[in-house]
Amino acid sequence: MSARVLRASAFAKINLSLSVTGVREDGMHTLRTVMQTVSLCDTVKASRADGLTFSCSVPSLAGESNLCVRAAKAFFGETGLAPGVSLRLEKRIPTGAGLGGGSADAAAVLRLLNRLYGEPLPEDALYPLAARLGADVPFCLRGGKCLCTGVGEELTPLPDGETLYLVIAKGDGSLSTAEMYRRLDETSAETGALNQFEPIAEALLSEICAVREALRSAGGEGARMTGSGSALFAFFPTVRAAETAAQTLRTTHRVFAEACRTVSRAEITASPPENFSAFD
Numbered sequence: 001m002s003a004r005v006l007r008a009s010a011f012a013k014i015n016l017s018l019s020v021t022g023v024r025e026d027g028m029h030t031l032r033t034v035m036q037t038v039s040l041c042d043t044v045k046a047s048r049a050d051g052l053t054f055s056c057s058v059p060s061l062a063g064e065s066n067l068c069v070r071a072a073k074a075f076f077g078e079t080g081l082a083p084g085v086s087l088r089l090e091k092r093i094p095t096g097a098g099l100g101g102g103s104a105d106a107a108a109v110l111r112l113l114n115r116l117y118g119e120p121l122p123e124d125a126l127y128p129l130a131a132r133l134g135a136d137v138p139f140c141l142r143g144g145k146c147l148c149t150g151v152g153e154e155l156t157p158l159p160d161g162e163t164l165y166l167v168i169a170k171g172d173g174s175l176s177t178a179e180m181y182r183r184l185d186e187t188s189a190e191t192g193a194l195n196q197f198e199p200i201a202e203a204l205l206s207e208i209c210a211v212r213e214a215l216r217s218a219g220g221e222g223a224r225m226t227g228s229g230s231a232l233f234a235f236f237p238t239v240r241a242a243e244t245a246a247q248t249l250r251t252t253h254r255v256f257a258e259a260c261r262t263v264s265r266a267e268i269t270a271s272p273p274e275n276f277s278a279f280d
Contacts, residue, residue, distance in 0.1 A: 008112050010042040010104035011263055012093045013140060014168070014226040014233050018195045020184060021149075028151045029181055031135075034158065035100075037143040037263040038233075040168060042093050042105055044068065046112040049086035052076075056089040067106035067133060074129045075113045079120045085113060094256055096174025098227020103136035110141060127153075144265030160264040165242040169215055169249050169257040170231040171207035180228040194224050201229040207255075208232070214253045218245035231256075 018033040054069050056062040063069075068087050076083045087109060093101030110126050130137035135152030147156040183200050193199055202208045208225065211232050215223040219241060220234025236242040242259035249257035 005045055005047040006112050006116050007043060007045045008108040010044050010108035011037045011143060011268065012040040012099040012101060012104060013037055013136065014099070015195060018197065018227070020196055030150060031148065031152055033148050034145065035139050035148050036145045037268065038166065039260040039263050040093055040258050042101060043090040044105055044108040044112060045088040046116055047086050048084055048116065050084060052083040052085055054087045056091065058091045061091065067102040068109045071106040071109040071133055072113060074133060075110055078129055081117060085116065094170050094231065097170050097231035098225065098229050099168065099231055100136045100140055100227065103134050104140040106133045106137050107140035142265065143263065143268035164262045165236045165239050165259070166233050167215060167220060167236060167242050167246045167249065167257055167259050168231055168233045169211050169255050171211050171255050173205040173207055173230055175201055175204060175229040177228045197228045198225040201225055205230055211255060214249055218248050220245060
């Protein structure tokens with residue numbers, strides 16, 4: 001019998017709206033944003049092992065600074081358990097996109113380790129750990145649809161509503177979150193954009209406008225950027241329309257494009273095998 005392995009989906013997020021409301025004394029920016037979980041996801045696998053090991057389908061992301069490793073160290077530090085896990089990350093969420101891929105991976109590791117070790121921590125105890133790892137990690141731990149304030153860690157659940165279909169698209173360029181905040185601090189202009197970072201991103205990456213127009217031309221509604229960029233999304237009336245649009249963007253515009261749907265909190269907390277599965 002081989003070692004027990006647990007697997008979890010690490011779901012991406014989109015920002016339906018995003019504005020920066022201030023700067024704290026410690027330099028962290030406060031936000032008001034509505035986040036929504038979507039079905040685009042990475043996969044994290046965990047099994048008991050000697051020590052702590054981590055591998056990734058993207059070798060350049062397999063270092064000690066990866067949020068998966070940091071999340072595992074935070075879990076073992078909090079529980080006092082001796083580190084003993086092998087983690088494997090399969091990436092599908094593009095990096096530098098504003099989709100919260102690293103945060104989703106970290107949240108998945110916290111859930112997996114808690115399950116793998118017999119739930120030594122109640123769910124509520126995972127949120128302080130998540131907040132220490134990054135502003136988006138608490139939301140990724142909870143999932144669904146939330147109003148997020150503070151630096152992103154203050155969560156107010158919102159009704160999930162009906163399932164929506166969308167296409168997430170991203171060109172070759174990526175944006176530094178730190179640089180985006182620095183540039184935002186330098187401007188006081190009100191743009192009226194649903195995402196306050198979008199006009200800044202457009203000035204830095206011309207492809208932002210091109211991808212937005214491609215989404216609109218494919219029939220997408222409400223096309224806008226997520227997070228600090230550089231991915232955008234737009235809504236479509238049916239899953240078939242979204243899949244057709246994604247294929248068009250991939251073949252005609254040569255960009256990353258993925259059809260997906262919104263994901264509710266209930267789906268994230270569902271019992272095996274949908275979001276957690278054990279196998280030999």
